[in-house]
Amino acid sequence: MKVIGILGCGWLGIPLGLNLQKKKWQVKASRRSDEGIELLKKNRFEYYKIEITSQNIKGNIDFFKELSCLIISLPPNRKSQSNNYVQKIRLILKKIKPLKIKKIIFLSSISVYGTIAGVYDETITPRPERHSAKALLSCEQEVLDYAPSSIIIRLGGLIGYDRNPIFQLQGKLITNPEGVINFITQRDAIGGIEAILKLPIEKGGIFNLVSPHHPKRKEYYEFVAKKYALPAPNFNEDKFVHRVINSDAILRETTFEFKDDNLLI
Numbered sequence: 001m002k003v004i005g006i007l008g009c010g011w012l013g014i015p016l017g018l019n020l021q022k023k024k025w026q027v028k029a030s031r032r033s034d035e036g037i038e039l040l041k042k043n044r045f046e047y048y049k050i051e052i053t054s055q056n057i058k059g060n061i062d063f064f065k066e067l068s069c070l071i072i073s074l075p076p077n078r079k080s081q082s083n084n085y086v087q088k089i090r091l092i093l094k095k096i097k098p099l100k101i102k103k104i105i106f107l108s109s110i111s112v113y114g115t116i117a118g119v120y121d122e123t124i125t126p127r128p129e130r131h132s133a134k135a136l137l138s139c140e141q142e143v144l145d146y147a148p149s150s151i152i153i154r155l156g157g158l159i160g161y162d163r164n165p166i167f168q169l170q171g172k173l174i175t176n177p178e179g180v181i182n183f184i185t186q187r188d189a190i191g192g193i194e195a196i197l198k199l200p201i202e203k204g205g206i207f208n209l210v211s212p213h214h215p216k217r218k219e220y221y222e223f224v225a226k227k228y229a230l231p232a233p234n235f236n237e238d239k240f241v242h243r244v245i246n247s248d249a250i251l252r253e254t255t256f257e258f259k260d261d262n263l264l265i
Contacts, residue, residue, distance in 0.1 A: 002024075002025050002026065002068045002069070003025070003026045003027075003028065003066055003067050003068050003069075004017075004020060004025050004026070004027055004028070004067065004068060004069045004070075004071065004197070005027075005028045005029075005030070005063055005064065005067045005069070005070045005071065006027065006028070006029050006030070006071045006073060007030050007050070007063070007070060007071065007072050007073060007074060007092070008030065008031070008072070008073040008074040008075075009029035009030060009031060009036075009040060009045070009073065010031070010036070010073065011158070011160075011163065011186070012073060012107075012158060012186060012189055012190070013029065013071070013073050014029075014039070014040075014043055014045075015186060015190055016071075016189075016190045016193060016194075017029055017043075017045060018043060019190055019194065020194070020197075023194075026046070027045060027046065028045075028046050028048060028063055028067070029045040029046065029047050029048070030047070030048045030049070030050040030059075030063050031047070031049065031050075032049065032050060032051040032052070032059075034049075037049050048060045048062065048063035050063055052074070052088045052091065052092065053084075053088065054083075054084040054085075054087035054088055054091070055087075055091075056091070057091060057092070057095055061095070064095065064096050064099055064101070065099065067099070067101050068101075068102060068103065069101070069102070069103040069104070069105060069197065070096065070101050070103070070104050070105070071105045071107065071193070072089070072092065072104065072105070072106045072107065072143070073107045074088070074089075075107075075109070076132040076135050076136060077132075078130075078131075078132050082131040082132060082134060082135035083135070085132075085135045085139070086135050086138045086139055086142070089106075089139040089142055089143070090142055093142060093143065093146050097146075102147075102149065102201050103149055103150075103151070103201060104143055104146060104147060104149075104150045104151070105150075105151045105152075105153060105193070105196065105197075106139065106140060106143040106150065106151070106152050106153070107153050107155060108136050108137075108139070108140050108152050108153065108154045108155070109133065109136055109154060109155055110154045110155065110156050110157075110182055110208060110210060110245045111128065111130060111132070111133040111136065112126040112128045112133050112136050112137045112140070112154060113126050113127065113128070113154075113243075113245065114126065114127040114128055114129045114133070115129060115241060115243065116241070116243070117241045117242050117243050118242075118243060118244075119244045119246065120208075120243070120244065120245045120246070121208065121245075121246050121248055121249065122154075122205070122206045122207065122208055122249050140152045140206075144204070147204070148202070148204050149201060149202050149203065149204045150204050151196060151199075151203075151204055151205060151206075151207065152205070152206040152207070153192070153193065153196065153207050153209050154206065154207070154208045154209065154210075154245075155184055155189060155209050155210075156182045156183050156184040156208075156209065156210035156211065156245060157181070157182060157183040157184070158183070158184060158185075158186060158189060159183050159184070159185055159186070159263075160185060160186035160187075163186070164224055164228070165221075166221055166224045166225055166228065166230060166233070167228075167230075169221070169233060170230065170231065170233075172234075173234050173235060173236040174217065174218075174221055174233050174234065174235045174236065175235075175236045175238075175239055176217055176236075176239045176240060176241050177216065177217050177218035177221075177235040177236070177237060178216055178217070178218065178237075178240045178242075179216070179217050179239075179240060179241050179242055179243060180214035180215065180216055180217065180242065180243070180244060181214060181215060181216075181217055181220050181263070182210050182211075182214065182243070182244065182245040183210070183211055183263060184209050184210050184211050185211065185259075185260040185263070187259055187260060188209070188211065188258050188259055188260050189209060191256060191257075191258075191259060192207070192209040192247075192250055192254075192256050193209075195250065195254035195255055195256035196250070196254060196256075198254065198255070199253070199254060203253075205249075206249070207247070207249050207250045207253075208245055208246065208247045208249065208250070209247055209250060210245045210246065210247050211247075211258060211260060211261065211263055212246070212247065212258060212261055213260075213261055213262055213263045213264075214244055215263060215264055217235075218235055219264070220263065220264065221233045221235075223264050
């Protein structure tokens, strides 16, 4: 049986882990808080409480033992110092080096591409602007240097039935209304990660995971506001940046197909 570890098993990791268990993977899941551990218990995972600081790894490090694949799902905290996040990832890689885990998958973000207009695939050189995005790009390189078989997945903005930017944008001016969205649904994020797990063990590289449907931001946010019975959003019309992230590589190199190719439903 293949053994997969999900380090930081949260909103995306829990349904991913449940799907993998149905497909006969053994899943080891970690969280850092007592509340997170209770959620893992509720979903009947093999659970481990682990907290990672820039200085050390606290908790049950048996989590890392006997893994076929480690998925690192630890997004940077925008409020914390970026160099602390990079140190955390370095510490993880140092800890697991003697264990010779064959596959590392690092969940990153399309924020590493920056905000300049253009069409972006995996061959485009990233130009991150925010400190968190710069930290992610540094960590991507750390993971790629760890082993040739390492895989980076650059996720679009994650959305689902209980998660959408519209909830945080209430009462705010939404910028760039004529630009387009670059989102990925929870279901397709899980499907894409599962497809990547099926690749040959020696296969490494970088994959974008973003829906092929890119409606205009104004169209999308007006739609979802109505869908969730929220007040109509307001927009700042001053800025226009056409930025599209495509996911051709995962479609070309795996059997993955998007299930949610229309985000206006």
